[in-house]
Amino acid sequence: MSQYAPHRHDIILQNPDGQFIAVIEVKNLPDLSRDVATILRSNSMTYTLLPQTPYFLLLSQDKGFLWKEAWREGPETPPTYEFPMNHVVTRYLKREPGDRLYELELEFLAMQWLRDMATGKQKTIEEPEKTLTLAGFKESIKDASISLGEEP
Numbered sequence: 001m002s003q004y005a006p007h008r009h010d011i012i013l014q015n016p017d018g019q020f021i022a023v024i025e026v027k028n029l030p031d032l033s034r035d036v037a038t039i040l041r042s043n044s045m046t047y048t049l050l051p052q053t054p055y056f057l058l059l060s061q062d063k064g065f066l067w068k069e070a071w072r073e074g075p076e077t078p079p080t081y082e083f084p085m086n087h088v089v090t091r092y093l094k095r096e097p098g099d100r101l102y103e104l105e106l107e108f109l110a111m112q113w114l115r116d117m118a119t120g121k122q123k124t125i126e127e128p129e130k131t132l133t134l135a136g137f138k139e140s141i142k143d144a145s146i147s148l149g150e151e152p
Helices: 034-046 086-092 103-118 129-134
Strands: 011-014 020-026 055-059 063-068 081-084 145-148
Touching: 011 103, 020 034, 020 103, 034 055, 034 063, 081 129, 086 103, 103 145
Parallel strands: 020 055
Antiparallel strands: 011 020, 011 145, 055 063, 063 081
């Protein structure tokens, strides 16, 4: 892929009418910081052909970052919310603490987690669902279709 080629998003959420709700990127970097997350999102948004979406989510197995309506302010906008992801990983996988997941493993884990939120199976009892509920994300993805991203 050349540096100017369109970017493939990892996961895409669409409402029942087919409108884009969220784009999710999985980057399982250890110690992913807010500053690095902002750079990764900026790079991703520079080469995307997807229409503007209300939410952009960047996930590692340690932390998640959510941008809400940030496309209005540009790609350098820092995340609106930050939350821990350790509860999600331990809910879906039995791993030794400190074991790093492959990005593909985390991508499929994230798809299942998002699907459980969209269908109402995942309740809001702990983080990160509490933060995602506060942000309006959890309600907005109700009955959403979740798919692996495709080349635009």
